[in-house]
Amino acid sequence: MTRDPGRGDEDGLDTATLQGLAQDVGVEQLALVIGLFADELARRAADLDRAREAVDVDGLRRAAHGIKGSASTFGARRVEAAARRLETDCRSARPPQELAVACGELLAAMERSAGWVRRWLAAPGKTE
Numbered sequence: 001m002t003r004d005p006g007r008g009d010e011d012g013l014d015t016a017t018l019q020g021l022a023q024d025v026g027v028e029q030l031a032l033v034i035g036l037f038a039d040e041l042a043r044r045a046a047d048l049d050r051a052r053e054a055v056d057v058d059g060l061r062r063a064a065h066g067i068k069g070s071a072s073t074f075g076a077r078r079v080e081a082a083a084r085r086l087e088t089d090c091r092s093a094r095p096p097q098e099l100a101v102a103c104g105e106l107l108a109a110m111e112r113s114a115g116w117v118r119r120w121l122a123a124p125g126k127t128e
Helices: 015-025 029-051 055-076 075-089 096-122
Strands: none
Touching: 015 029, 015 055, 029 055, 029 096, 055 075, 055 096, 075 096
């Protein structure tokens, strides 16, 4: 179904999820949908960064919740886990410095996943 560009699925998208998406949207539309996810990661990273800079705990929680949902839909398991941790930390009223660390971890996971998606989109034979 998919070619694995680089290090494997650890930072990328779950193969079974990609296969399900291909069945839902059609193989010919899969690259478009995955590209939209990469664009969404960039938008959500900007929202997350703004909330972090403003020390807006509710904004961080909302952003993490949205990222968690998108990551789950696309099979970005590491992003999903990091978003879940940040959302939980926000609800647990962790100190701002701990939230900043969790936010940084989420942003790093998102960047790695977006990089994987960019490599995947550039690789020939994505739907083999």
